[in-house]
Amino acid sequence: MSNPGNSDILLAISTPPFWHCGRTIPKHSLHTLLALAPAALLSILQWGVPAVRVMALAVLTALVTEAVCQTLMKRKLTQDNGTAAITGLLLAFLLPASAPWWLVALGSACAIGIGRMAFGGYGANQVSATLVGWALIFVSFPAFMDPTSSLLQTSLFDPLLRIKYFGSAAAADLSLTDLLLGRQLGGLGAAQSGALLLGGLYLVLRGVVRWEIPLAFLLGVLAAASALHLMNGALYAGPLVHLASGSTVLAAFFLATEDSCSPHRRIPMLCYGLIGGVLVMLIRTFGIYTDGAPFAVMLINLLAPLFTLIRSRPFGARPGWKNKAAAEQRRTEA
Amino acid sequence: MDRFLQELTKGLWKELPPFRLLLGLCPVLAVTKSASSGLGMGLAVLFVLTLSNAIISLVRGIIPSKVRIACFITISATLVVAVELLMQAYAYPLYLQLGIFVPLIVVNCIILGRAEAFAAKNPVHLAIADGLGMGLGFTMSLTFLGSIREILGAGTWFGHPVLWEGFQPFSVMVEAPGAFLCLGLILAAMNYGTHRQISRRNREAAAEAPSGCGGCQACSANRG
Numbered sequence: 001m002s003n004p005g006n007s008d009i010l011l012a013i014s015t016p017p018f019w020h021c022g023r024t025i026p027k028h029s030l031h032t033l034l035a036l037a038p039a040a041l042l043s044i045l046q047w048g049v050p051a052v053r054v055m056a057l058a059v060l061t062a063l064v065t066e067a068v069c070q071t072l073m074k075r076k077l078t079q080d081n082g083t084a085a086i087t088g089l090l091l092a093f094l095l096p097a098s099a100p101w102w103l104v105a106l107g108s109a110c111a112i113g114i115g116r117m118a119f120g121g122y123g124a125n126q127v128s129a130t131l132v133g134w135a136l137i138f139v140s141f142p143a144f145m146d147p148t149s150s151l152l153q154t155s156l157f158d159p160l161l162r163i164k165y166f167g168s169a170a171a172a173d174l175s176l177t178d179l180l181l182g183r184q185l186g187g188l189g190a191a192q193s194g195a196l197l198l199g200g201l202y203l204v205l206r207g208v209v210r211w212e213i214p215l216a217f218l219l220g221v222l223a224a225a226s227a228l229h230l231m232n233g234a235l236y237a238g239p240l241v242h243l244a245s246g247s248t249v250l251a252a253f254f255l256a257t258e259d260s261c262s263p264h265r266r267i268p269m270l271c272y273g274l275i276g277g278v279l280v281m282l283i284r285t286f287g288i289y290t291d292g293a294p295f296a297v298m299l300i301n302l303l304a305p306l307f308t309l310i311r312s313r314p315f316g317a318r319p320g321w322k323n324k325a326a327a328e329q330r331r332t333e334a
Numbered sequence: 335m336d337r338f339l340q341e342l343t344k345g346l347w348k349e350l351p352p353f354r355l356l357l358g359l360c361p362v363l364a365v366t367k368s369a370s371s372g373l374g375m376g377l378a379v380l381f382v383l384t385l386s387n388a389i390i391s392l393v394r395g396i397i398p399s400k401v402r403i404a405c406f407i408t409i410s411a412t413l414v415v416a417v418e419l420l421m422q423a424y425a426y427p428l429y430l431q432l433g434i435f436v437p438l439i440v441v442n443c444i445i446l447g448r449a450e451a452f453a454a455k456n457p458v459h460l461a462i463a464d465g466l467g468m469g470l471g472f473t474m475s476l477t478f479l480g481s482i483r484e485i486l487g488a489g490t491w492f493g494h495p496v497l498w499e500g501f502q503p504f505s506v507m508v509e510a511p512g513a514f515l516c517l518g519l520i521l522a523a524m525n526y527g528t529h530r531q532i533s534r535r536n537r538e539a540a541a542e543a544p545s546g547c548g549g550c551q552a553c554s555a556n557r558g
Contacts, residue, residue, distance in 0.1 A: 140507075144502075
């Protein structure tokens with residue numbers, strides 16, 4: 001509703017609804033940041049100062065880029081609502097701790113500049129802005145983006161990489177606890193699947209994230225991984241390893257649920273998540289990339305407008321209302 | 335002579351083929367991986383476009399209008415085959431680089447578009463001016479786009495390294511997504527420039543012709 005402090009109009013005339021539940025974008029962002037905090041803390045404990053450096057740089061670049069774009073577009077500055085910070089932090093979660101500064105800055109600037117502001121700002125982007133930035137730098141600089149080749153002084157390893165090249169037996173000695181506690185090589189925060197799961201559940205309970213999308217996404221991964229594992233257990237690892245490794249949890253709770261890029265009714269949301277989960281496994285198993293989750297989310301982002309077309313029958317409508325509505329629309333267009 | 339110059343220069347900015355008319359995007363996106371292949375493609379199109387415009391303008395009186403499209407295609411196909419053979423003979427590396435996109439010049443929208451829209455209705459010297467102008471504009475645009483993509487994506491310009499030592503190439507730029515990205519950003523920049531130009535002109539016009547509405551500046555204030 002209109003805020004008297006912000007505008008010089010005393011009497012505002014507006015359309016309903018006049019009642020507001022108090023849910024605002026800054027509050028959403030605050031909850032999301034709270035949910036991301038445990039994973040961030042764990043990764044700082046694990047990697048130390050380099051992790052802080054990557055995260056701070058990504059967030060800072062995102063905020064500055066957004067401010068520059070908004071100044072150029074002659075818009076109100078909206079850094080205080082925190083959405084740009086979240087985009088930057090999520091991007092940092094997908095990068096390794098060893099990422100050079102220019103890579104982080106470039107990715108973050110591309111995410112906000114090309115992924116979000118080029119489409120018209122927050123809420124207008126078709127594909128998750130974080131993933132646009134990530135994809136641009138991932139395709140361009142694979143050597144710097146790969147934690148396995150850039151973090152050599154560690155005993156951890158990337159389970160997905162081993163499974164891909166040496167079969168499921170190579171990851172057999174991994175316990176699920178280790179994976180959940182983040183004892184694996186991956187993106188900074190993306191590898192902390194247990195902490196992310198906690199944060200995600202908090203968001204679901206808070207109602208910031210609709211439960212249908214993460215649930216269906218994880219179910220899709222579970223179903224596809226189980227099917228593959230049953231087909232050939234020696235080649236394809238079990239579903240739990242896939243759920244807890246790579247960026248599956250991050251994608252399910254934080255990337256796939258971005259409001260402007262996902263459908264908003266129950267059945268469309270379930271289909272959206274399910275197809276995303278299956279795509280993750282398809283890319284991991286048959287594609288050239290070890291972690292398919294970010295690419296899978298980008299693909300379902302593009303499919304979201306199609307899922308939105310699935311509609312329930314309006315209350316009181318007769319059978320065949322769809323054809324009638326389509327005919328009506330054609331007539332008005334002609 | 336004025337008309338000649340006008341037809342020659344319109345292709346250089348006002349109706350710049352790929353960025354204003356958005357025609358002939360297939361080679362624009364596909365072969366601008368480097369400045370040199372962009373330049374080569376542009377020159378091939380310049381050659382075909384000028385000659386096909388000239389020939390079509392010469393025979394425009396004797397082609398029945400029902401079969402004109404087929405005739406235009408035949409003429410441009412003949413010229414493209416000539417270009418292809420010349421390239422194989424004298425610029426073989428470039429020919430290998432451009433590959434299938436040399437024969438595809440036949441179906442380039444600019445060739446047929448200029449033939450249909452201009453050469454079939456105008457005398458020879460104007461048709462040649464139109465073809466030259468459009469072809470030069472096309473060559474310029476392709477070289478420009480190719481330069482951006484090559485410098486960012488490979489760190490070189492016409493094969494010579496131009497950026498600092500240790501530069502990591504932004505290699506998405508020389509791949510297919512980079513072409514769309516660059517094209518979109520260039521179009522956005524050009525639209526922004528045009529928009530600013532128009533609003534400035536409007537403001538000047540409003541400042542020059544006041545007192546039409548009793549000195550009220552409301553409409554110019556809105557526009558600004």
